[in-house]
Amino acid sequence: DIQMTQSPSTLSASVGDRVIITCRASQNIDNWLAWYQQKPGKAPKVLIQKASVLEGGVPSRYSGSGSGTEFTLTISSLQPDDFATYYCQHYVRYPITFGRGTRLEIK
Amino acid sequence: EVQLLESGGGLVQPGGSLRLSCVASESTFSNYVMHWVRQAPGKGLEWVSVVNAIGAGISYADSVKGRFTISRDNSKNTLYLQMNSLRGEDTATYFCAKEGFSSGRAGGVHIWGEGTLVTVSS
Numbered sequence: 252d253i254q255m256t257q258s259p260s261t262l263s264a265s266v267g268d269r270v271i272i273t274c275r276a277s278q279n280i281d282n283w284l285a286w287y288q289q290k291p292g293k294a295p296k297v298l299i300q301k302a303s304v305l306e307g308g309v310p311s312r313y314s315g316s317g318s319g320t321e322f323t324l325t326i327s328s329l330q331p332d333d334f335a336t337y338y339c340q341h342y343v344r345y346p347i348t349f350g351r352g353t354r355l356e357i358k
Numbered sequence: 359e360v361q362l363l364e365s366g367g368g369l370v371q372p373g374g375s376l377r378l379s380c381v382a383s384e385s386t387f388s389n390y391v392m393h394w395v396r397q398a399p400g401k402g403l404e405w406v407s408v409v410n411a412i413g414a415g416i417s418y419a420d421s422v423k424g425r426f427t428i429s430r431d432n433s434k435n436t437l438y439l440q441m442n443s444l445r446g447e448d449t450a451t452y453f454c455a456k457e458g459f460s461s462g463r464a465g466g467v468h469i470w471g472e473g474t475l476v477t478v479s480s
Contacts, residue, residue, distance in 0.1 A: 252420070281461075283461040283464075285459070285466040287403070289403075294453055294455075294470035294471065294472060294473060295403065295453075295470060296470075297458065297466065297467065297468045300458070300459045300466055300468075301459065306468065338402065338403055340403070340405075340466060342459075342460065342461050342464040342465050342466045343461050343463065343464060344461070344463045344464050345408065345417040345463070345464050346405060346417065346418075346419050346420065347393075347405040347408075347464055347465075347466075348405065349402055349403040349404065349405065350402070351402045352402045352403075
C-alpha cells in the first residue's frame with residue numbers, strides 16, 4: 252500500500268500568514284492527489300484534486316502543487332475560516348490512503 | 359446536488375454485526391461510484407470500501423477485507439455496508455461518499471454524508 256506522510260502534524264499560524272503543508276507519497280502517484288479540509292464534527296470537504304485543480308467554490312487563496320511523490324498545499328493569506336485539519340489523499344489505485352492530517356491552529 | 363444520509367450505527371459487542379445504510383436524495387445515484395470512509399474518534403480518515411455504479415467493481419481496505427461487505431440497491435438509491443466480526447478498532451464514524459474525480463483506477467470523493475457512529479464495546 253502507498254503511505255502518505257504529512258508534515259507538520261500541527262501548525263500554529265496567524266490570520267494573514269502564508270502557510271504550506273507538505274505531503275509525501277511512498278511511491279510515485281503522478282498527480283493523483285487530493286486535499287481535504289475538515290472542521291470538528293463535520294464531514295471533510297475537498298479543496299483540490301489532481302494535485303493542483305481547485306474545486307468549485309474553493310477560495311483562490313488555496314493552491315496545490317507537486318507531482319510524483321512530493322506535494323504541497325499552500326494557503327496564501329490565512330483567514331479565520333481556514334483553521335481546521337487538512338488531509339492529503341492519493342487515488343492512483345486502491346487501496347486509497349490518506350495522510351494523518353495537519354491541524355492548523357490559531358497562534 | 360445529491361445529499362447522502364447514513365443510518366444504522368450504534369453500540370455493538372465485539373464479534374457482532376451491523377449493517378449501515380446510506381440513502382441518496384436523487385435517482386441519479388445509480389450513476390455514481392460510492393465509497394465508505396471511516397474516522398475513529400479523534401483520529402484521521404481511513405478509506406474502507408468502494409463499489410462502482412452497477413455494484414460490480416468492489417475494493418476493500420485490508421483492515422476490513424473478509425469481514426465487511428459493500429453493496430447497493432439502485433432501485434432504492436441506497437448504499438450498504440454489512441459489517442461482521444466487529445472489533446474495537448472498528449469504532450468510528452462511518453461516512454458514505456460520492457466519488458467526484460478519478461485517475462481511472464481509483465477515485466476521490468466530493469460529496470459526503472454526515473456520518474453514523476459505530477461503537478464496538480462490551
